[in-house]
Amino acid sequence: MSEALVRSDPIPAGPFLGRDASLKAAPRLARYVLRARASAAVEKVLGAQIPTAIGGFANGVACLGPDEWLMFASDGRESPVDESGSVSVTEVSDRSVGIILEGARAAEILATGCPLDLDHFAVGRATRTIYETVEIVIVREAMDRFHIEVWRSFAPWLWTALTTAATE
Amino acid sequence: MILIHCPYCDEQRPEIEFANAGQAHIARPSDPSAMSDEEWEHYLFIRANPRGRHHERWRHNHGCGRFFNAVRDTVTDKFETTYKAGEPRR
Amino acid sequence: MTGYRLPTGGRIDRATPFKVRFDGRSYSAFAGDSLASALLANGVQLFGRSFKYHRPRGIVGSGSEEPNALISVTRGPGRFTPNLRATNVEVYPGFEAESQNRWPSLRFDFGAINDRLGMFFPAGFYNKTFMWPRSFWERLYEPAIRRMAGLGKSPTEEDPDHYSATYAHCDVLIIGAGPAGIDAALEAASSNQRVILIDEQDEAGGGALADPALWPWLARSMKALAGMPNVTILTRTTAFGYFHDNFIGAVERMTDHLADIGSGPREKLWRIRAGEVVLAQGAIERPLVFDGNDTPGVMLSSAAKVFALRYGVAVGRSVALMASHDSGWQDVFAMAKAGVGIAAIIDVRDEVDADLRAQAEELGIAVRLGQSVIGVRGRHGVTAIEIARNDGGASSTLACDAVLMAGGWTPTVHLWSHSKGTLAWHDDLGAFVPDVPAEKARCVGACAGLWNFGQGLTIDALPTPKDKARIKAFVDFQNDVTAKDIRLAVREGFRSIEHIKRYTTNGMATDQGKTSNLNGLQIASTALSRPVTDIGLTTFRPPYTPQTFGALAGHAKGSLFQPTRKTNIDGWAEENGAVFELVAQWRRARYFPKAGEDMLAAVNRECRMVRSSVGIFDASTLGKIEVVGPDAAEFLNRMYTNPWKALEPGRCRYGLLLKEDGFIADDGVSARLAPDRFHLTTTTGGAARVLNMMEDYLQTEWPDLNVWLTSTTEQYAVIALQGPNARKVLEPLVEGIDLSAEAFPHMAIREGLICGIPTRLFRVSFTGELGFEINVPSAYGRALWERIMAEGARYDITPYGTEAMHVLRAEKGFIIVGQDTDGTVTPFDAGLDWAVGKKKPDFVGKRSLARPDLVASGRKQLVGLLTEDPNHVLEEGAQIVADPKQPIPMTMIGHVTSSYWSETLGRSIALALVADGHHKMGEDLFIPMPGKTHVAKVSSMIFYDAEGARLNV
């Protein structure tokens, strides 16, 4: 075989330094959508506790809906396997890319297009929401750091929008 | 832009996360083939257009993704209440 | 006093003088001046021409209420802003503006002839006169009216500025930073709430800016607020709309006041969600209605006070006050103390407070009670006024160069009304005041009618001995509506204020009647002999003041206008000269021209290569949904028209999706990966819609099914490899998949590795050739594409775009949902009966297929069309008739949905929806086009390889 295929990503690898905030691509992650009627079934598959309330985030798993969890794992982790038929596991590692927005103005920059009241969006919360017209998933990792997930084809637009806001 | 209470997320969220999905409490008949043309037509096309309280469906499509029911006043555009799909009409 | 600038006083910075230009002339100004104050200081009274009569007009107000002085500011190429109020425009060194609605110049305006012909322009003139003949509208009336009427010019160049936008949240939003607003802000801020205080002026203070006694308090208060971390102060910010659930739109002007605009955004759109809204917008003084009240130099009393005390400008050397309200007296006293010469106070009332009279006497100001101004001398500026006693007798003349109107006050309830808060008529104030809120909101200060301006008399117009039909007493200055026009509307039968408004256009100008609504209402009330509360008030709508399109668009401009979705392979297409088209939000390669090729030549070559060797196509944009769960097959069986339960893992099936009304909604090939796992595909444009529809049925109709849906559209890059050599190109790259025809038949799926990467490999064809669609994780798309290109070089592998894809599929009669269907096409209409499971008891849309309308004869059905002239390619959308000789208008029996030159067949082909088309096989139909009627024969939709032999290899 010839050499391995090279991945290409839609946003720059290097960070963008704005005024009191920076943006950079999140490291490569494995991502899985886990669906089940009960969180216990998912916990059994993962062998770990997961958030049960919508908006929760723990152990790399965000609860996005009453039966929906989005799991982030370091790249290379094996896919979770369900033997019981009660958990749906779908790999979406390449569906989205992550953008890390960090700095004193992080929330202010996100608020340029996200209609949520981020003052009331505590550290450790995750949700699906929207930035202007583009759907995103946000995880508040610290007061001044957000992990923003966006579907791959929307990422260049979002990157431009956020870096523009970070410059103003 | 109004705020809508999602009964699944149990919080007020901005309208642009939601999509309207038409009149609520119109269940798909369990055996459509048993229905007369008139009954089927009624199910398909006939909708209420009240001035005031209106039962309608919304989906929190840029949030938890769930369809739910709401009572909205069509005059004031105020939501009276929202409740989960499958719960009885309010 | 140089010019009209007072020797001392005001908040202008006299240490920073500079020059500004207006209509090409240079004037001196100070930092802190508005254009209005700067020009008034230079003795300029004429600022513009009115909308209809082109009458000379001057300043009336001192802020957003200004109806007359609309000007255009120019800041170089593309930076031209019309219709700004001179009273709201801050000046800076090098400032340049021009007046509007005049030709050739402001002082000599050709259109002023309209004023001389005024008797011919009564209310409703346009409605009455330009009714007939209709054809004259486009050719004559409209162009002429447009030339004569209208406001400033629209800029013609692209706006070079960029604009910002944000959401913001607070517990208390205070709109208006006058004394009441500042007090509310201090109170809210002290309880540690998140406070936003916004004000449209360049500095906070509102009415206090014209009251030097309050300046120390103002400085103290603003310093306190600025020091609080929970308070955001936004000046130069106009709250233009108040929407549901305390959502307020505001625009902050960031650079318009700067000599050097720098590179930052010009304006910023604030979308604010507030727990509580406090409206502290103050009140607007009401003009008085009398003959000649629009002469330059006639203005609101409160405005003259602002010019004197805030800007240090006297609006005249000899100023007369015409009052029906105490507030004017106080204004004049303050002005007199500041050095403005006062000619006289005229008050329509017979009696006023003794204290006021005493103060006037002390200041040596002549007072005339029970009298009214009945005429104004001077055309481009006041020279004198005629005054008459209200109880009759001879009139007298008083020389003066400015007339102040003090007609009482109207609370600024625009935003309150946007929010649907109700208003109540307050007899003592002669005004509508806020009553019941519709949101968590309250009004404070003058906005709530709580003012200490004294007493007043509410009147519709000043008494006059003159013939009311022959005078020009203006109500709406901007739209040139006189008291006479309103009375005429009433005489002609209009009763509702909403109708009177539209007939006379009172209050319909860009100022939305800030100074005219109440006077118009009073005049209608008198004419109808009914109280104002019976007549009602017109509705205020956003925006409070006009806003730029740029501000409302915010960031959504240029590359941020809307997302252009690109696949992982898009970059390769761009580097290799692809011509793109937009499909939904996706940018897709349409064709790949080589040097010298036009679209047809490129598409012909691409089609030829697919049919003869192998083509490669980026199909990544296809919608994909992963359907997982024990009930997955049952769910798909209910959704799609055809049976799914018996589909073996490893096999694919064409799925046809209907809406419940029986019409085609979407289609796509889907694969069963495992008993409980399917990989669905949808059309590119239908991806989100289909997922939403499936979620709807799953969540609300069949919540008992154990199955879940996940969008995987963007998880996979998809490369279609199509053509007789496709297998040979693929073979060396694939591991773990037997590609032989026996092991991997058409409509099958296999999982394995390609170039070391996991793949879901479909053997499917949208071209009619041997074909594969290779799904790999998105990030590998481009690298894999390049590897395949290298591998396929020996077969002259050819990238093809959406145009060739369309031609190739049309040759095979494969439909494109949304192009060959339009939401009214059933599977039978489309010739897809074979995809409908006849034995299935139910699926979405099945019952509708038996509705009388859907089984009736004469429905439009999809057929092939072959033109008599094989070289003629019909136009898509062209209408079809059965008999070209019938009289016009002809009966159209259908239209062309797809039409191409088929290189494979050496002739044109088309698909068309034709009434009863399936029964017209072999018949000639006619397509009348300009210059020629084309003849085409109805044929099968499958033009090429009808038996499908090319797939079985």
Ligand SMILES: [Zn+2]
């Ligand atoms: Zn929700």
